Amino acid sequence: MKKIFLLLLLVQFAFGQETISIIPKPQKLSVGKGKFQLKKETKIVIEANNNGLSAIAEQLALKIKVTTDLNPTITSVSSNSDAIVFKTNKNLPNEGYTVKITNKLAVIEAANSVGHFYGLQTLLQLFPTEIFSSSFQEKLTLSLPECSIEDFPRFKYRGIMLDVSRHYFPVGFIKKLIDEIAFHKMNTLHWHLTDDQGWRIEIKKYPKLAGLGSIRKESMVGHYRDQKFDGQPYGGYYTQDEVKEIVEYASSKYVTVIPEIEMPGHSLAALAAYPELGCTGGPYKVGTKWGVEDQVLCPSEYTFTFLQNVLTEVMEMFPSQYIHIGGDECPKTTWEKSELCQNIIKKEGLKDEHELQSYFIKRIDTFVTSKGRKIIGWDEILEGGLSPNAAVMSWRGTEGGITAAKLKHEVVMSPNSFMYFDYYQSSPSTETLAIGGYLPLEKTYSYEPLAPELTTEEAKYIIGVQANLWTEYIGTPEYAEYMLFPRALATAEVAWSSKEKSYTDFKKRVVKHLERLNLLGINYSKAIYxxxxxxxxxxxxxxxxxxxxxxxxxxxxxxxxxxxxxxxxxxxxxxxxxxxxxxxxxxxxxxxxxxxxxxxxxxxxxFISKSTGKSYTLGNEVNEKYTGGSKNALTDGIRGNQNSNDSWVGFAGKDLDFTIDLKQVSSISRLSISFLSAYTSWILPPTEIEIWVSKDGKTFNSVKKMPLGDKANKESFVQQMNIDLGNQTAKYVKVLAKNYGNLPSGHPGEGKPAWLFVDEIIIK
CATH class of the missing domain: 2.60.40 (Immunoglobulin-like)
Known part of the structure; x- marks a missing residue:
């Protein structure tokens, strides 16, 4: 009997855990077997004269009122039953909370109002899913499962970046996004307001920024490689009143809005409005192409005065500690040719144009610091020396963040291989056009922000995690949500929950959570299926x-x-x-x-052949971002195409060195192999290919060597090569394809290693 009773307890406990689905996952959760039933007598109890708690209690009361026949009163009179109670407990960590639910009471404790707010978000996820519906066929009967929760965030910075410079999004959507961020216990909206393709914020001292800099004459249609345009002017900007409205709304949801004003690169919209900011004097036009423009701000005294005036107005609108100043992807072409720039380099004793950029950032850092704020920039601000007070947002992998943390600078980890939500999350053949890349939900969830090479002390400088939504190919709120969710749920859990986590468990909770997203009117991807x-x-x-x-x-x-x-x-x-x-x-x-x-x-x-399904070895390591989706991606029978980034196997600056075992000596006469060429994405075809055969795997004979030339074609295409091998008898086949090498002169990445993208190797 004891064994049976124990088994029943275990089954009930497992069932309780299964029915509770909270995202992000709490640090500690235990489930009982009872429930707290809401009744007509149920009250919401708060402390007297606590305005923060009053606002939170009113949110809960309204949710209950519109979904049930109940109308709970908010009171400061304590109660031992039939009450949802908010208490202050100064011993709990900042943003932390506890939830304890019995059959008589539901109690949320926190040290401050933000902790109570996050406790409320958890409480809402403990209610039946239908509580999130905005239209009801009949009123709900609400209950809460008996449970005990202790929770607090792992990182203090938990963010989403929205790019509004490529595409403008209405104020209503920005507020909805803030709701979505707050509901999942994230606390930062990084607002990318300016770039080459549009200036989106009103600056009263410089009215032409919004008047001229917000409008481009046309936008790209299709992928960048197609170089097609719609011929339609595109514009939009946020007035200072709208900005203040959004910032105030975010504050009510405990979300900080961090503005980004790009400099010295990605500033063509500002140059179009005020040509005197450039080194050449223009004329300039607001960018119509996606990508990086050579024209950047000139480090003149006029420019620094302009930026100080702009940032002064920005800081009046945004009370955030951090002001994001960009600092990424700044070509040095105009600086190299500028007499003014070269004179500054000599006068300041700078080594080169990279140190000139550091000089630029330090000037801005000094000004922002004098206003009691801090700058944060993309990891390129490390180049030429990091400004003393700067924080770093690491996007080009994790190396920049690791370096900055070792230098004792605060870091937000935002690596593109895990946190760039403009990448495809499913097969491109079934998706709306995106910039490229492949980032499924599982990979985002697998990210660990604290690199093993950091000491315990250095790791303290990693303050958080951020996902980025760049919008070159994202023009509507619906598509923005689709690209954000459910991947934003993974980011929220990486930033909030314990390091120890299970994707299987997370996926089960996501499936349940998708029901809530449906009722909240959030458009999400179903790639999880x-x-x-x-x-x-x-x-x-x-x-x-x-x-x-x-x-x-x-x-x-x-x-x-x-x-x-x-x-x-x-x-x-x-x-x-x-x-x-x-x-x-x-x-x-x-x-x-x-x-x-x-x-x-x-x-x-x-496409079936003698190589299909066979295993192979590679002499050079595949880049972790582009593995083709499986260990046998080059022989899985599936050919890649221009849009199927998940199928290609990528080598960064390395050759393809492929050897396959056909399992038995066979007659072969032809080999097919595919290479991708995408000039603007740094992907170029090989310059040479050589094929070898062997019967024993030891002695190989070269049967075909083909020089392909090293002329970089700016078109994008798949190079499908069908190679006649004559009549060969072999058990092993070796393929060597030589990487292009360093990118050619005139390429935006000139001098850096090219990518070699390879797919299906078919042997017949």
């Missing part, structure tokens, strides 16, 4: 495909002719591999037991 494909060979050497989903409650259905699956399509049985004996297109999707497709269908076209 995507089916993954894994290619191998069976004992007979036939290529076979696994369809993979870690969702065990639902059903995978598939077709073999490329048509979209429906509720009557073949049901995939776990671990029963699908044989692919000839070229064909396989499509799969996840379905609920009642036949509803949960996400989108994913399809892959397979």
């Amino acid at each position: 995507d089916i993954k494909f894994s290619t191998s060979t069976n004992a007979l050497g036939t290529p076979v495909v696994d369809l993979i989903s870690d969702d065990k409650k639902n059903i995978i259905r598939y077709t073999l002719d490329g048509t979209e699956p429906n509720e009557k399509s073949f049901e995939y049985k776990t671990n029963v591999k699908i044989p692919i004996e000839d070229d064909r297109t396989l499509a799969a999707a996840l379905f609920s037991p009642d036949g509803k497709m949960l996400g989108k269908a994913t399809s892959k076209s397979f």
Whole structure:
């Protein structure tokens, strides 16, 4: 009997944990077996004369009132039952809180109002999901599960960056985004207000910034590589009253808004309005292309006076401790040719133009510091020497952040490989156009902000995490939300919750949380339901495909002719591999037991050959950002195309050195291989390819060597090479493709290593 009782307790505990879904995950959570039922007598109890608690209690009361027949009163009279109680506990950490729910009371304790606010967000997620609905067929009966929660954030900075310079977003959407940030216990909106393609904030001393700098004559259509334009003027800016309204609204949600005024690069919109800010005098036009422009601010006294005046007005609108000054991607072309710049370099004893940029940033740092604020900039501000009071936002990987932390500067980690939400989150063939890259939910969730090479003391300078939404290809609020969610949930949990985490557990909670997002009217991606494909060979050497989903409650259905699956399509049985004996297109999707497709269908076209599904070795390491999605990406039977960034295998500055074991000596006569060329993305085809064969894996003979030239083509294309090998007999095939080397003169990344992108190697 004792064993049975224990088993029942364990089952009940597991069920309780399963039914509670909170994002971000609390630090500690224990679940009881009872519940607190809200009744007509239920009151909300707060401390007398506590304005912060009054506002929070009113939010809860309103939510209960509009979703039930109840109308709870807010009182300062204590109660031992039928009450939701907010208490102050100064022993709790800043932003931390506790929630304790019994069958009589629900009690939220915190040291301050922000802690109570976050406790309320957790309480709302403990209610039935329907509490988030704005339209009701019938009134709800509300209860809360018996539980105990202790919670506090891991990092003090938890942010989202929204770029409004490429595309303007209305005030209503900015407020909605603040709601979404606050609900998930994030506390910072980094507002990217200026760039080459538009100046979006009113500055009264310089009216032409909004008058001229906010309007570009046209915008790009399609991908950057297509170089097409719509011929339509595009503009918009925020008045100072609108900015103050947004900042005040954010403050009510305990969200800090940090403005970004880009300098010295990404400033073409400012130059178009005031040409005297440049080294050449113009004329300048607001940028119409995405990317980096050569024209930048000149480090003249006029420019510094201008920036001080601009920043003075900005700081009057934004009370944030940090003022973001950009500092990234500043070409030095005009500085190299400028007599004024060269004179400053000599006068100040600077080494080069990189130190001139450091001089520029230090001048701004001194001014901002004199106003009692701090500057923060992208990690390029490290180049030429870091300004004394600057904080660093590390976007080009983690190296800049690690360096800054070792120098004892505060750091926000925002690496593009984990936190750039303008990247695709699903197969590009099924997605709306995006800038490129591939960043699924699982990878964002896997990010660990504290690098192992940092000491305990150095790690203290990592103050938080931020996800960035650049909007070159994102023109509407709906699409912005789609790219943010659910990946923003992963960022929230990385920033708030414990280092120890499980993606399987997180995904279960996300699926539940998506119901809340539905009711809140948040447009989100359903890529979480995507089916993954894994290619191998069976004992007979036939290529076979696994369809993979870690969702065990639902059903995978598939077709073999490329048509979209429906509720009557073949049901995939776990671990029963699908044989692919000839070229064909396989499509799969996840379905609920009642036949509803949960996400989108994913399809892959397979090209079957002697190499399909076979394992291989690489002499050079694949870059971690571009692995092709599987360990056998070069022989999975799936060819990459211009938009399928998740299929390509990338080498940064390295050659392809590929050797495959065909498992048996075979007659071969042809090899096909694909290379991607995307000049503006630093991806160039190889300059030479050589193919070797061997019967024993030791002695290799070269059977084809093809110089391809090193002329960089600015067009974007897939170079599909079909190479005649003659009649060969081999068990092993080796392919060497030589990387382009350093990017050519005139390229924005001149002198830096080119990328080599390779996909399917087909041997017949």
